[in-house]
Amino acid sequence: MNQRIQQLLQQISVLELELQTELHQRETKLFYRITGKHVEFDEAVAKVHRQSKTGIIRWVLGSRPRDFLVAPFIYGLILPLALLDICISVYQAICFPIYGIAKARRADYVVMDRWQLGYLNLMERFHCAYCEYANGLVAYATEIAARTEQYWCPIKHAHKVLGTHARYERFLTYGEAEQYHARLAVFRAALRERVAK
Template identity: 55%
Template sequence: MNEKIRQLLDQMSTLEDDLRREVQAQEASALYQIKGKRVEFEAAIRQAHRQLKTSFFRWLVTNRPQNLITGPIIYSMIVPIVMLDLCVSFYQATCFPIYGITKVRRSDYIVFDRQQLGYLNFIEKFHCTYCAYGNGLIAYVSEIIGRTEEYFCPIKHARKMLGAHSRYARFLAYGEAQDYEAKLEQFRVRLGDKQPPERT
């Protein structure tokens, strides 16, 4: 990777981080404050949320029938999702210390805070918790696998790939053979440094 591309990637990363912080600050100042793990709304907003809440029975009769019919299929996916979580977490716990890779903090990816929203009924909160777990887990797994790929094979593909993980842009160009082993070792050393959570 040439120096110009590296500089542009650094600038993009910095700008994306700045944008994310600004958006979060604007949302937080307008609607809520985060105190530890608790999200707190102003009293007027809490009251408005309670008034907008749909009762379970009203939700049940106004919900789309296809959502109710497919519910058992969606929720049966919890079995492979939990198995994936257990397997990947076990892999990280056992192998990352051996490789010298900094572990991925699951709390950076799996976030449960939607249940604090007063305008959701208990079924909607349950849906949100399930989706937060599933999507957070995929991001968590992607980061673990991304670090593994960076350790063993930080080389881009010849063909364009959709949905690449956050580390992929910094990988070596396809066919960049000069000093490959030395560059690979640099990637491995960096993986042992304490790292902030990556974007997903």
């Protein structure tokens, strides 16, 4: 990879991290504090949350019939998602130590904290929990797949791909054969360095 491109990607990574940190600090200053896994709102904010809550009966009566009709299809995915969760976790637990690849921490991706929002009723909390789990699990599985791809085949596609993972932009250009095996060793070593940290 061109050294200038590498420098730009590094700068982008640093700026993304700074932006995420700054946005998170601003949000927590304005709205809440995190104590362990518990999120605490100022009493004035918590009061507004309680007053904004829609009762379950009013919520059900305000729902559209199509919401109830499609619910079995939406929530029917819980079994495949749970199976994916088990399979990807077992895969990582067995394969990553063998190759010296740092494991992705599930808790960094599957974050379940929306149940603490006082303005959500029971059904809204249930919906949020489902979405938190599904999206967190997909992100967790994507990271495990990304680390696997970095180890075995860190090569970009010839065609444009939407929704690539964070590691993809640093991969080798399609068809760039020069010193492929030596560069593959560098990609693998980067995964091992994370294990040692």
